[in-house]
Amino acid sequence: MADGSHGAVLVAGAAGFAGAIAASLLQRHPALELGAVTARSDVGRRLSDVYPHHRVPLVLEELDLDRHAEGVRAAIVAYPHGAAAPVVQGLRARGVEVVVDLSADFRLRDLQTYEQWYVEHVAPELMAESVYGLPELYREELRGASVVANPGCFPTAALLALAPLARAGVIDDVIIDAKTGVSGAGRGASWRTHASRVDENVDAYGIDGHRHLPEIQQELGVLGVTAAVTFIPHLLPLDQGELVSCYVTPNRSLTQDEVDELFTAAYASEPFVELTDRSPGVRDVRDTNLARITARADERTGKVLVFCAIDNLYKGAASQAVQNLNVALGLDETAGLT
Incomplete structure (x- = not known):
């Protein structure tokens, strides 16, 4: 362990877009050490060969829970839903202090809801944890947390956009x-994100129900919103980036000063909200952990319009995972992210 390090961190799934960025951020982190990078593809290659711009010289290894859990304080798991849960379970069982999961496996509080939208859960006992x-x-709850469910990119932007209004009960x-770039589909691009389809095109998808909808509805419900949410994502011919435009009908008239x-009360002291x-x-x-928000009271319609831009691979995934790791481990929340 390097001098001054507060612990080594494993990145499992580092060959994917978000995992590679997480490894890059940890490689340069002032208080944590990147211990190992594992992957289900490209095993034996240096991560810097797979993604030269991230400059991470470690060799991608096949995950061995017994070996890789030894000597690491924390881990970031960048696996797809369903595949992540047993890895999180295995790391926790082997004494890894904090595991941040980038999949959806621990985001939903209700097991039946998770299995309705995803797959059968293999580690439901960790959901309550x-x-x-x-x-x-959830800053206070994150301090000392052992399993952190990193939010989806759409929920991150939508919840930050709507939380001040939701808390106020209006x-x-x-x-x-919502609009996002093609990197949100991951490294294994599907027909929907193929260049020949995306170029010069805008495409709405998930119109019969997107998997991030129950996550958004759940967290808005925690904040007191009882109304059913309409959520429609669109795919744009961009690499990275995400913008959510929220059209709120308030239950009373709101002035711009009130908005x-x-x-301001919600975010004036937040280091990563502008x-x-x-x-x-x-x-x-782009390439930051920032969420940038504009909120407008529309006098003509009586609605409140809120716009939030994030980088879907950073604040929507990898850099938020590092932010969560900082909070859970009691480090400076901004360490390695500014």
Whole structure:
């Protein structure tokens, strides 16, 4: 372990987009040490050969829970849903202090809801132990957490956009119009994200129900929203980046001053949330852990319009995982992210 390090961290699934970024951030982290990188593909290759721009010289290894859990304090698991849960379970059983899971396996609080939208859960006993990893909403719960469920990218942006209004109890109805780049589909691109289909095109998907909808509905419900949420994502011909446009029907008239007060109270001291008068764009936050938000009271319609831009691979996945790791381990929350 390097001098001054607060512990070594394993990244399991480092050959994927988010896993590789997490490894890159940890490689340069001032208080943590990147202990090992494992993958289900590209085993034997250096991560810097798979992703030269991340400059991580470690060799990708096949995951061996007994060997890789030994000597690491924490882990980030960047596996797909269903495949992540047994890895999280195995790492915790072998004494790894904190595991941050980038999949959906521990985000939903209700087992039946998870299995309705995903697959049969192989480690349901850990669901009660997990903490939803949105630090701006769950910072205190994250301190000392053992299993952290990193939020989905759409829920991250949508919840940050809507939390101040939800907490104030003013949301009567909300439509979330979300747009994202093709990297959200992961390294194994499908027909929907193929260049020939995405180029010069905009495509709505998940119109009969997207898997992030129950996650958004769950967390808004915790904040007191009882209305059914309308959520429609769209695919844009971008590499990285995500913008959610939220159209809120409030249960009472709100002025711009009232809206400004709610958002300033919520985020003025947050290190990774920026409030702006100008509608945010995805280039404003690319390759950062920032969420950039604009909120407007529309006098003509009486609605409140909220826009939030994030980088889907950073704040929507990898850098938020490092932020969660910092909080859970009692480190400076911004370490390695600024």
